[in-house]
Amino acid sequence: MATQQITGADNGPGFLVKVQRFGNFLSGMVMPNLGVFVAWGLLTALFIPTGWLPNPHLGALVSPILTYLLPLLVGFTGGYIVHGQRGGALGALATMGLIIGSDVTMLSGAMVIGPTAAWIMKKVDNYLEGKFRAGFEMLISNFSMGIIGLLITLLGYLIIGPIIEFLIHVLSAGVNWTISHKVLPLISIFVAPAQVLFLNNAINHGIMAPLGLEQVAETGKSVLFLVDANCGPSVGTLLAISLFGKGMAKKTAPTAALIAGVGGIGEVYFPFVLMKPVLVFATMAGITTSLSCFLMLGGGTVATPSPGSFIALLMLTPKGAMVGNLVGFFAGMLVSFLVASVILKLDRSQAAEEEPGELAADVAATSGVAIIVPEATQPLKRIIVACDAGMGSSAMGASILRNKLRKAMLDVEVNNSQIEAIPGGADLIVTHTRLIDRAKKLHDDGRVQFIAIENFMEAKTWDAIVGMVKQRRENS
Template identity: 40%
Template sequence: MKEIQKELNKNLSHKQQMKLFFLNNFNGKVMMRRSQKFGGWLSAMIMPIIGVIIGWGLLTAFFIPTGWTPVAQINDYVVGPMIAYLIPILIGFHAGKIVHGNRGGIMAAFVVFGVIAGNKYNPGWWDGAAASPQFLGAMIVGPIAAGVLKGFDKLIEGKIRQGFEMLVNNFSMGIIGAALALGAFYGMPWVINGISYLFMLIVGGLVNNNIIFLAAIIVEPAKILFLNNAINHGIFTTLGIPEAAEAGKSILFLLEANPGTGLGMMLAIMIFDKKLRGQAGGASIIQFFGGIHEVYFPFALMRPAFIIALIGGGLVGDAVFQIAGAGLVAPASPGSIIAIFAVAGANGAGNYAAIAGGIAASCVTSLIITSLIFIINRKKYAKQNQESLNVAKLQTVKLKGKESKVIKTDTVKNEINEMPKLIIFACEAGMGSSAMGAGLLRKKIKAAGLDIEVKNYPIKELPTNAEFVITQETLTNLAKQKVPNAIHRSISNFLDNEFYENIIVELKKKVK
């Protein structure tokens, strides 16, 4: 097919070829897919160490000079070095591991240290510039360093004399790592400082002009389009942690994590839509207390006007956060009410009240706007039913292009020939929907008396010897490429009880 396309393209003029090139590579759908892929990449680097970042946030809340129980030694020798060295190096290691396994991770950690040291040597050219946590530097340099080593390893593959493998592997990593670390030390500070300065101007302009709440205009639609990872992990987390280290908290951690907007929309659906009341109720609990926001996306896509309610709720909630001076000491991940209050820090009762007020305001605003939309469109919405929601869920899959946790499909890909010892749930980061799905299936397997282990993995780290893999439908092809010999099942709604029951029935048939 590609050869035919090349032949056809030869007959086109240069102008027509250029037009075709831009249509194929820069149309809205392709650009959105690329943005989603970029967001997924950022998520894959940051999400596995969110627990460490939260741990750092808790240490900050307790032991910094303005914390609950200030301890100077812990602040100076634990909290400070942890954010300056440990977290960026962990980000770099995991980024490198994604590219080239453990060897790539070690190389990335080596080079990221050069970035950290370089930032201390050259913190910036503007007045008041000081060394800052190199999260962004780690996310840029880590994959590049691992990629360079991977390229070298492929270049010499099969060309090393027997018995010299360890020598070549160790010295190649040392020589390449030293060269890249020196390059990162002298060169990367200029790149990172330039990017950081640009972000600082943008965010600083929003804060100084008291319009940081306008971020909701971008954040809320970005959630529905699955572009929130690029914004949240690429910008808010990167800029929020240095701000929290300096000021004790950051509003940036609240902008995307706020669960109030989705809750308000779901409450309105529960009030006005009897047909979907049950599903909306379950989804609202998972979203608000579990922090998995994607469960409400199909309801918004089913009735796109609801996105206006989400934006309105986000604007009002963020405005309250800003006016009241709310902030968190670390990212709230997942974005649940429990996680948010857990990292509110020792910033006084006023901060807790400000956070609660902002979430409540966004919820009420979203509820009111969604209710008005329901009233205005009551005749149209009365004709919609479960089938309409199913269509919206399929639309969510198409928009996602990667992982989704909320669509209603379960397609059997092949038959179970023998009892597996391990069932793997895989999703983009291996921590959200897959962890929830694994927990649900684990309980059902235990209740059925089956001796099968259930684990959750990131899709990029599926073990090659996997026997039974469950993924969201749009990830199944990727899972098959990684483990073609495994049994594969596709799920769209990780809360779909019927899907799990069907799996148990199939497994029981193989019990001898």
């Protein structure tokens, strides 16, 4: 088996991999539809009675999209992930049963019943396969789907919907209690560490978004969208590293701060904390500060800022919440900057020497870490850069690598992808060290090679891969 990995990569325990995969599955139902969520958020921010441009005629679009379209999209996507087009269609049908049978937004319900309906359909299809004579396939396919669809839609309408509605009311009551008793900011104790373990998308889109939409339906905004998507605290930590950090971290932190704050790619912040975990307390303090200000000053947005940039936050801020959001954003940035600065100034350790690592047979060293490549000599024609969501850090990394290969006049296909959705036929998969276990478990076919990297922004890593591609071409 030809595989590649960076020496010293911490792949994490199996339990973390399972949690990451489950969280990614939840967020995977929302991420492909984020543009629609943003469009609905802009409609809400502009045209509801408390919006920037109140308009009853245009504002009439807001409620139907929230009630019907968004849950149906999520239900379809969840079903599609499990069982393709048939699963998606059945997931949407089952979600419709929940919507009609309840009085709350059924985004959470769609995340449950969409994949469940598709899973049942998949099991039935597998059972029926090959049990009927040729020529009856379409008849059996349509009627089996129709019968399963009827049963699960009725089940959702009569039983599952009311149960989920009750659970949503309980969760919403719990959230409202934390807000009214001013303890919501303490959630940073869990959110800040979870972010750097690549659970940010699960928190943001799998948990906070459904509960936040419930609040938007009632009050026109929600602070829950800013629990994870507020980039101010992470940018503050990166700015402190830019001034008081050491070695390569100090050199790359300014660019990371710009990308996180303006581009909204929060994953670029994670490697800096993973290299010095104590810095998570700086971000934790910043998140607590931001949430406290949002609550005191009436902050909140109408949808999840995605990407989580300062610009997206402003665009989704409703009328009356701008001051609270601005104060919360910059206060969180300032506090995380100050705490991180103190931590870094007290750090007496020496910066790691940037010496080349021990070379493998066909790879240059990168930032003092060798890439080990046993029995790997074939030319690389297709490279996939993968991350948790397939939209943020992997898109940036793929763009960097693609440009470097183009400048080196090497014709190699480079794409980015979500780990669970990496297409077949890849010669090399590049992902973060915290995600390499997931990638190998899903896609290690004995032929594809893997490289685990610490930082998607580090140029030497991509230069080494370019050198590897070039050397393989010369040796082939």
